Amino acid sequence: MPLQIQPIPAFETNYIWALHDDRHCAIVDPGSAPEVLEFLEAQDLTLCALLLTHHHHDHIGGVDALLSRQAVPVWGPADERMPQVDRVVAEGDRALVPELGLEFQVIETPGHTRTHIVYHDDARLLAGDTLFSVGCGRLFEGSPAQMQRSLDKLAALDPDIMVYCAHEYTADNCRFALAVEPGNRPLQRWAEEVERRRAQGAITLPTRLGDELAYNPFLRTRESSVIAAARAREPASGTDPAEVFGVIRRWKDSF
Numbered sequence: 001m002p003l004q005i006q007p008i009p010a011f012e013t014n015y016i017w018a019l020h021d022d023r024h025c026a027i028v029d030p031g032s033a034p035e036v037l038e039f040l041e042a043q044d045l046t047l048c049a050l051l052l053t054h055h056h057h058d059h060i061g062g063v064d065a066l067l068s069r070q071a072v073p074v075w076g077p078a079d080e081r082m083p084q085v086d087r088v089v090a091e092g093d094r095a096l097v098p099e100l101g102l103e104f105q106v107i108e109t110p111g112h113t114r115t116h117i118v119y120h121d122d123a124r125l126l127a128g129d130t131l132f133s134v135g136c137g138r139l140f141e142g143s144p145a146q147m148q149r150s151l152d153k154l155a156a157l158d159p160d161i162m163v164y165c166a167h168e169y170t171a172d173n174c175r176f177a178l179a180v181e182p183g184n185r186p187l188q189r190w191a192e193e194v195e196r197r198r199a200q201g202a203i204t205l206p207t208r209l210g211d212e213l214a215y216n217p218f219l220r221t222r223e224s225s226v227i228a229a230a231r232a233r234e235p236a237s238g239t240d241p242a243e244v245f246g247v248i249r250r251w252k253d254s255f
């Protein structure tokens with residue numbers, strides 16, 4: 001059985017991603033345990049690893065309960081707020097899930113939190129709360145310049161990579177992005193598709209990185225249309241990507 005990646009919905013908007021074959025399962029950011037345990041049982045899967053992106057409760061709240069049933073490697077960044085991590089990884093390190101033949105590269109993406117990391121291989125990016133479809137994480141512990149640098153690292157990956165984000169925020173993000181770039185045709189088309197999917201209760205993820213480059217304003221801070229929108233919003237702001245990013249992020253926070 002080839003690798004499957006399935007979302008386990010939790011809380012209001014979270015997706016806990018499950019990577020599995022017909023026997024083993026690795027779980028990304030288990031914010032809640034009951035939904036994960038139910039998933040494992042329903043599919044008759046054995047948990048083999050946890051991959052954590054950052055310390056927020058809706059990403060790690062289920063870790064202790066899962067570990068109390070079964071000890072598995074817990075990958076994550078060095079952060080005193082995540083004591084369960086026993087496979088500490090940093091920029092350029094690899095996270096291995098041999099049961100599934102997976103080998104991820106780690107990228108540090110400070111901004112949403114100080115120690116946020118993401119995992120990627122050639123085909124997929126486990127983005128946590130750094131990158132969403134048509135959006136990005138709020139800056140709780142980082143500066144616009146830091147987050148801009150983090151997103152630049154992700155934007156440099158293979159455009160065909162599929163991005164597995166941790167929240168279903170796409171519809172709201174599209175409404176905001178259309179305020180920034182009302183004339184962006186790929187964005188208009190994706191917003192319609194998102195509307196259609198959400199009306200059917202369907203998921204809008206994963207999303208292709210190359211598509212995000214065409215319509216995610218937070219990846220487009222060098223585009224003249226986004227720069228112009230930022231200048232119109234805060235006329236005193238500069239035009240370098242970090243400043244444009246800062247304006248767009250503040251705008252989104254109060255949208």
Ligand SMILES: [Zn+2]
Pocket residue numbers: 054056112129
């Ligand atoms: Zn978060």
